[in-house]
Amino acid sequence: MEIVRRTTHVIQLCVCVTLLLLITATHSFYLPGVAPQDFxxxxxxxxxxxxxxxxxxxxxxxxxxxxxxxxxxxxxxxxxxxxxxxxxxxxxxxxxxxxxxxxxxxxxxxxxxxxxxxxxxxxxxxxxxxxxxxxxxxxxxxxxxxxxxxxxxxxxxxxxxxxxxxxxxxxxxxxxxxxxxxxxxxxxxxxxxxxxxxxxxxxxxxxxxxxxxxxxxxxxxxxxxxxxxxxxxxxxxxxxxxxxxxxxxxxxxxxxxxxxxxxxxxxxxLLMADDQIHWFSIVNSLMIVLFLSGMVAMIMLRTLYRDISNYNQLETQEEAQEETGWKLVHGDVFRQPTNSDLLCVYVGSGVQFFGMVLVMMIFAALGFLSPSNRGGLMTAMLLLWVFMGLFAGYSSARLYKMFKGTEWKKITLRTAFMFPGIVFAIFFVLNALIWGEKSSGAVPFGTMFALMFLWFGISVPLVFVGSYVGFKKPAIEDPVKTNKIPRQIPKQAWYMTPVFSILIGGILPFGAVFIELFFILTSIWLHQFYYIFGFLFLVFIILIVTCAEITIVLCYFQLCSEDYLWWWRSYLTSGSSALYLFLYTAFYFFTKLNITKPISGILYFGYMLIASYAFFVLSGTIGFYACFWFTRLIYSSVKID
Structure with missing residues (x-):
């Protein structure tokens, strides 16, 4: 009953904060000068x-x-x-x-x-x-x-x-x-x-x-x-x-x-650019990615259906035949990974970032964050990030308890401070460089204090609330038992090595966003308006699908080759798309921009490093949860003695 009561209070808090965010966004949209004014x-x-x-x-x-x-x-x-x-x-x-x-x-x-x-x-x-x-x-x-x-x-x-x-x-x-x-x-x-x-x-x-x-x-x-x-x-x-x-x-x-x-x-x-190329490129990219995703899904469903049918048929016929493929590693597939605490932290941060992006795109598609509302997009991002700390703490604590962790306050502190701390450190250095140039882009002391208050005064407590609720829930049970002695992993083929499979896995998610990325970079660095949030939302959905499917496919191949160390690889497979994103931003810098001053180049690569790091956390978390759901599904679908 105590857990139910506390959960009810948390839900009420979530509703109040959500209403506050909606009121803030609506009030920001109808600023003086934004509403029609007659003269x-x-x-x-x-x-x-x-x-x-x-x-x-x-x-x-x-x-x-x-x-x-x-x-x-x-x-x-x-x-x-x-x-x-x-x-x-x-x-x-x-x-x-x-x-x-x-x-x-x-x-x-x-x-x-x-x-x-x-x-x-x-x-x-x-x-x-x-x-x-x-x-x-x-x-x-x-x-x-x-x-x-x-x-x-x-x-x-x-x-x-x-x-x-x-x-x-x-x-x-x-x-x-x-x-x-x-x-x-x-x-x-x-x-x-x-x-x-x-x-x-x-x-x-x-x-x-x-x-x-x-x-x-x-x-x-x-x-x-x-x-x-x-x-x-x-x-x-x-x-x-x-x-x-x-x-x-x-x-x-x-x-x-x-x-x-x-x-x-x-x-x-909003129609200053040549929109025909924009629309054609986006539609073309979406069609290609949807086609590849459909093919991958079809192959995976047919292959898995055949595997599960064969395994269950062998059990019913009581054939004493040696197990092969992914079923062979059922006693080790849910073994706790190395650096499991760090994995929990990154998964929690990814959930926080995912929630922020999802709600922000919904607001933008509804017109609350149109270009006529200057600064509305940035303000909404910060407020949503703070609020989503609730879900960051909850998800990291749930995963931490599944790994038999006991010090939930320690993992909560790392979740609350690690990702935003790294981003803030880079941002602080860049802001100091801007201060040195006496630019208006330097964040004033009062605004810096407001950012610190949002972080320490609101985000961190919300992470603790979410972590407390998540840790109080029963631990997630594995569908199969884990052996005490770890199984030896056979030598892998060159194309199944971790580095190669991780780098290959990031290509498709990057391919889903790189065309839209060009227009986003143009709007940011060439001072143009970005307004096609509907297409951006579709690209985000396609990114989720491609991250999930490419991670599931490579995880399936990894398990079939009797390599059960999938925890970190599932995160890094889709997360490696951030590496291609950063390389593309470097390509964009040298081919599209005319920046000559060293300080400006440092600012560009500093901010793009922050964006790539955030994209790594986002895409990696999507891939991890997809693989987590997939492994639990297939191992709970076969009969194991």
């Missing part, structure tokens, strides 16, 4: 600035790290945990529009660069940094025409400036984009007359502004004609970046009515 004519539109980003360095910087024009008071916007971890720094700006009231030749400010500021601008221009802005939760884009496709494509943010030659000079000079022509697209409601913003575009220009007389509030620029259709053109003299150079920042804003409705305004941002 009447003349309403103020405040443009917010975000981080400066570059695919060359992968180091974000805050907008005001460069000497851009500043408002009277810089105010930081409230950011969720995921936004902070992404390096977002959303602040107000001096760019203020009035709804449906065009403005031409607006002067923002005038600055004179010193040597240090000019050097900073040149460094950002060399590294192809982009300036990101936000209006009504829509990121700023630059439309441009590509020669290979008919439709327009969009670039997130505009470049800080350009580097090139001018007026026949052979010397390359730096030019800053100091004039911005904004286009705000809106959809008008015919009944109410209010409008909703459905697009935010810009065309940047570099213009060396000139004016007459002394500078004051009434100064009129001679290089900017407010009565022309386009106030400035790219043929004007560009603004050079040099020490003691005067730079005048200006902008235009025009409003354009659009047929696009508010609910569809993100379609333009």
């Amino acid at each position: 009447a004519k003349g309403d103020l539109l405040n443009v917010k600035v975000n981080k400066l980003t570059s695919i060359k360095t992968q180091l974000p910087y805050s907008f005001y790290s460069l000497p851009y024009c500043k408002p009277v008071k810089i105010m930081d916007s409230a950011e969720n945990l995921g936004e902070v971890l992404r390096g977002d720094r959303i602040e107000n700006s001096p760019y203020v529009f009035k709804m449906r009231e065009p403005q031409m030749c607006n002067i923002v400010c005038r600055i004179t660069l010193d040597a240090k500021q000019a050097k900073e601008f040149k460094e950002r221009i060399d590294d192809d940094y982009l300036v990101n802005m936000i209006l009504d939760n829509l990121p700023l884009v630059v439309p441009y025409k590509r020669s290979d496709i008919d439709s327009l494509v969009y670039q997130h943010g505009f470049r800080v400036g350009l580097k090139g030659q001018y007026t026949g000079s052979k010397e390359e000079k730096y030019f800053i984009h100091n004039h911005l022509t904004f286009t705000v697209k809106f959809h008008k409601d015919e009944q109410t007359g209010a409008a909703r913003i459905v697009g935010f575009e810009v065309k940047p220009f570099s213009v060396k502004h000139e004016y007459e007389g002394n500078w004051d509030d009434k100064t009129r620029l001679t290089t900017c004609n407010p009565h022309a259709k386009r106030t400035v053109t790219s043929s004007d003299s560009p603004q050079e970046v040099e020490d003691k150079k005067e730079i005048i920042f200006t902008y235009d804003v025009e409003f354009e009515e659009s047929e696009v409705k508010w609910a569809s305004r993100w379609d333009t941002y």
